[in-house]
Amino acid sequence: MPKRSNGASRHDGNGSESAGSPAPVRSFWSGTITFGLVSIPVDLFSGTRPRQTSMKMVDKEGHALGREYHCSKEGRKLKQDDLVRGYETESGEVVVITDEEFESVAPEMSRDIELRRFVPFAQIPPFYYQRPYFLAPAGRSAKAYNLLAMTMERTGQVAIGAFVMRGQEYLVAILADNGVLRAETLRYADEIRTPDVIGLPKKKKAAAKKVQQFAKAIEALKSRSLDVSELEDRQAEALQQLAEDKQTRGEGVIKTRGLEEEDADAQGAEIVDLMEVLRKSLAKNAVVTTASNTPSPGQAARPARSAGHERGGKRASAVRRAKSKASAEEDLAQSSKNELMKMASELDIAGRSKMDKRELVSAIRRAS
Amino acid sequence: MTRAIWKGHLLIGEHEVPVKLYSAVEDRKVHFRLLHEKDSAPVEQHIVRKDTGKEVAKEDRRKAYPLTRDTAVILQPEDLESLEPPASREIHLCRFVASTLLSDQWYDRPYYLGPDGDEDDYFAFAEALSNKKLVGIARWVMRKKRYLGALHLNDGYLMMSTLRRAEQVLSFSNIEVAKANAPQESELKLAEQLVSSISGDFEPELWQDEHRKRVQELIDAKLRGAKITPLKRKPKPREASLADALKASLAQAREKKVA
Numbered sequence: 001m002p003k004r005s006n007g008a009s010r011h012d013g014n015g016s017e018s019a020g021s022p023a024p025v026r027s028f029w030s031g032t033i034t035f036g037l038v039s040i041p042v043d044l045f046s047g048t049r050p051r052q053t054s055m056k057m058v059d060k061e062g063h064a065l066g067r068e069y070h071c072s073k074e075g076r077k078l079k080q081d082d083l084v085r086g087y088e089t090e091s092g093e094v095v096v097i098t099d100e101e102f103e104s105v106a107p108e109m110s111r112d113i114e115l116r117r118f119v120p121f122a123q124i125p126p127f128y129y130q131r132p133y134f135l136a137p138a139g140r141s142a143k144a145y146n147l148l149a150m151t152m153e154r155t156g157q158v159a160i161g162a163f164v165m166r167g168q169e170y171l172v173a174i175l176a177d178n179g180v181l182r183a184e185t186l187r188y189a190d191e192i193r194t195p196d197v198i199g200l201p202k203k204k205k206a207a208a209k210k211v212q213q214f215a216k217a218i219e220a221l222k223s224r225s226l227d228v229s230e231l232e233d234r235q236a237e238a239l240q241q242l243a244e245d246k247q248t249r250g251e252g253v254i255k256t257r258g259l260e261e262e263d264a265d266a267q268g269a270e271i272v273d274l275m276e277v278l279r280k281s282l283a284k285n286a287v288v289t290t291a292s293n294t295p296s297p298g299q300a301a302r303p304a305r306s307a308g309h310e311r312g313g314k315r316a317s318a319v320r321r322a323k324s325k326a327s328a329e330e331d332l333a334q335s336s337k338n339e340l341m342k343m344a345s346e347l348d349i350a351g352r353s354k355m356d357k358r359e360l361v362s363a364i365r366r367a368s
Numbered sequence: 369m370t371r372a373i374w375k376g377h378l379l380i381g382e383h384e385v386p387v388k389l390y391s392a393v394e395d396r397k398v399h400f401r402l403l404h405e406k407d408s409a410p411v412e413q414h415i416v417r418k419d420t421g422k423e424v425a426k427e428d429r430r431k432a433y434p435l436t437r438d439t440a441v442i443l444q445p446e447d448l449e450s451l452e453p454p455a456s457r458e459i460h461l462c463r464f465v466a467s468t469l470l471s472d473q474w475y476d477r478p479y480y481l482g483p484d485g486d487e488d489d490y491f492a493f494a495e496a497l498s499n500k501k502l503v504g505i506a507r508w509v510m511r512k513k514r515y516l517g518a519l520h521l522n523d524g525y526l527m528m529s530t531l532r533r534a535e536q537v538l539s540f541s542n543i544e545v546a547k548a549n550a551p552q553e554s555e556l557k558l559a560e561q562l563v564s565s566i567s568g569d570f571e572p573e574l575w576q577d578e579h580r581k582r583v584q585e586l587i588d589a590k591l592r593g594a595k596i597t598p599l600k601r602k603p604k605p606r607e608a609s610l611a612d613a614l615k616a617s618l619a620q621a622r623e624k625k626v627a
Contacts, residue, residue: 035559035562035617036562036566036613036614036616036617036618036620036621037608037613037614037616037617037620038610038613038614038617039613047473047538048473048532048536048537048538049535049536049537049538050536051533051535051536055431055432055433055434055443056431056432056433056434056440057415057429057431057432058429058430058431058432058440058442059417059424059428059429059430060428060430060442062430062432062442063417063418063419064417064418064419065415065416065417065418065424065429066415066416066417066418067413067414067415067416068413068414068415068416068421069402069411069412069413069414070411070412070413070414071404071406071407071409071411071412072404072409072410072411072412073404073407073409074404074407074409077414078404078411081405082404082405082406083402083403083404083405083411084402084403084404084405084408085400085401085402085403086400086401086402086403086408086410087398087399087400087401087587088401089591093591094401094403094408095587095590095591096403096405096408096590097400097583097586097587097590101586101590102583102586105579105582105583105586106578106579106582109578109579115566116566116575117566117567117568118563118564118566118567118568119567119568119569119570120569120570123569123570124472124570125522126467126470126472126475126478126518126520126529127392127475127478127522127527127529128572129472129475132472132473134538142546142549143548143549143550143551143610144610145549146545146549146550146551147551147555147556147559147610148559150545150551150556150559151556151559151560151563152563154556154560155560155563155564155567157563157567160570160575162575162578164579168397168579168580169577169578169579169580171572171575171577173472175472177471177539177540178539178540178541178543179540179543179544179545180540180543182473184472184473186572187393188396188572188575188576188577189572189573189575190394190396190576190577191393191394191395191396192392192393192394192478193370193390193391193392193393193394193480194523195480195482195522195523195524195525197370197394198369198370198390198392198480198482199369199370200390200480200482200483200525201482201483201487203491203524203525204487204488204491205491206488206491206492206494206495207488207492210488210489210492211492211495211496211499212496213383213492214380214383214489214492214493214495214496214497215496215499215500217380217381217382217383217496218380218464218496218497218500218502218504219500220381221380221381221461221462221463221464221504222463222464222465222500222502223463223464223465224465224466225465225469226465226469226470226505227462227463227505228534230462230463230505230507230516231505231516231531231533231534232533232534232535233533233534233535233536234514235451235453235513235514236533236535238451239433239451240433242443242447242450242451243433243435243441243443244435246441246443246447247435247439247441251441252432252441252442252443252444253439253440253441253442254432254439254440254441254442255438255439255440256432256434256437256438256439256440257438258418259432259434259440262431262432278540278543282543282545282546282549283542283543283544283545283546285542285543285544286540286541286542286543287540287541287542288538288539288540289538289539289541290534290535290536290537290538290539291474291534291535291536291537291538291539292533292534292535
């Protein structure tokens with residue numbers, strides 16, 4: 001298995017990834033939904049836009065800052081390949097878990113989502129919802145994809161499954177949303193505390209008169225619809241305003257070239273043009289909007305992310321990848337087509353120029 | 369017993385209910401430390417200037433807000449302070465809506481609200497809310513940050529789930545399936561049968577984090593000094609036509625039921 005080169009730039013910012021693909025689109029995970037014996041290859045993308053407040057890391061003068069890992073003993077800078085997972089027991093004993101060991105834990109789950117049971121969506125309490133993703137058909141799976149989406153819409157049910165992404169297992173509900181399959185990762189039952197565990201007091205029968213008073217108060221605030229203005233990000237608006245004012249005054253304006261995300265978790269949260277993904281794989285007239293109906297931050301408000309971020313965030317996201325040490329298998333499936341092409345050429349795979357992403361992945365798996 | 373992370377009071381019109389906030393999520397992840405492979409020494413993260421490689425101390429670091437494709441504005445500590453919302457202990461219930469108006473995509477993190485002192489009002493309000501099948505849309509400020517939340521119930525107790533912002537939540541429309549990719553009615557019928565053969569109730573206790581368990585077993589085995597043999601992957605089933613695969617799946621599902 002060829003190791004991914006650290007910080008290799010894959011997209012040129014204009015997104016000329018390969019012929020006919022206008023935007024650099026990279027999925028978090030690629031794998032196959034198995035529904036009985038039907039398999040549906042899919043790509044998984046983030047189902048939310050990031051908040052606008054993810055900022056870049058600079059020093060007082062605006063020089064670009066970056067993260068480095070140093071050995072606490074030798075004091076020198078380490079490369080991704082020098083890092084390994086360690087588990088510390090309560091008694092302070094440290095066990096080293098190699099990548100190979102970690103990756104061998106659940107190999108099948110890193111490429112498949114097996115649908116285990118169909119359930120009515122309304123039965124899933126909201127505190128199970130963790131994070132939304134959306135699924136796009138990969139390769140030639142559009143028909144099977146549509147079949148699953150339409151069947152779920154007709155029956156009003158969602159499917160429960162599980163898969164492994166970036167070294168962690170996720171319980172997931174796959175649901176159909178206006179012809180698009182979405183995946184909502186769910187918490188496991190043992191991750192949700194009970195009122196008993198928290199130590200909340202025993203339930204009490206309330207006085208009917210008090211219940212009535214509160215019922216009245218609730219009724220007075222009842223509304224048939226959501227008011228989007230109540231759901232917008234006021235903090236982000238205020239921040240945007242402040243930044244614009246500073247720009248107008250010419251205060252602290254710098255070039256973003258080479259800047260990294262300030263929040264380590266925000267790194268790699270790449271903006272995907274969902275519309276483009278849907279157009280390519282599913283429908284010509286797809287429309288994607290945010291609940292506030294404002295131009296999505298990836299497109300208008302924050303163009304810096306789609307290009308500059310792609311380049312600037314690379315080394316950081318490679319380090320972060322080292323940190324999460326996702327399985328090599330999964331990493332492969334998450335690689336961009338350019339990256340896969342590079343690997344394929346290193347491995348001298350015949351016919352690689354005509355292969356699509358999926359074919360490349362399987363050819364590299366066979367060859368390495 | 370879990371410690372409360374914050375105290376405040378719910379404002380429902382003219383009514384006030386004092387509450388304590390508790391995280392409803394228990395972290396079960398297996399946490400690793402990054403080590404240097406060669407000497408197993410822990411790894412330290414350094415923040416450095418990219419051009420010089422020199423380490424930059426925390427007080428000399430700043431955040432820059434990107435405004436356009438290639439410009440950003442450096443924010444000073446006083447800029448960020450000026451944006452801090454005024455401290456408050458009030459959780460404002462803006463309105464109550466049908467819970468179906470908020471899709472799963474909005475929900476971020478759940479917290480329990482427990483009574484702070486007076487229990488009567490707390491349980492009276494919880495009962496009133498449970499009778500209505502509504503969720504409350506709430507706003508509050510906690511530790512210098514603004515929050516948006518949905519107030520709902522779990523097992524007769526109040527729960528507040530923080531919500532994502534309108535700008536983050538995506539919706540789709542106008543998805544028209546291309547003719548060539550439209551499943552046939554007969555395939556849809558088969559798929560519906562297959563769905564009903566494996567449908568049931570949402571029983572979260574049934575599903576456990578297998579991966580986490582296996583990682584823990586791996587760690588335990590290594591602690592005992594056992595030898596590790598990696599698991600083999602299963603071969604992939606052969607590809608069949610959609611209709612054939614559906615029929616075969618149905619047959620399989622029926623067999624399972626009989627067995």
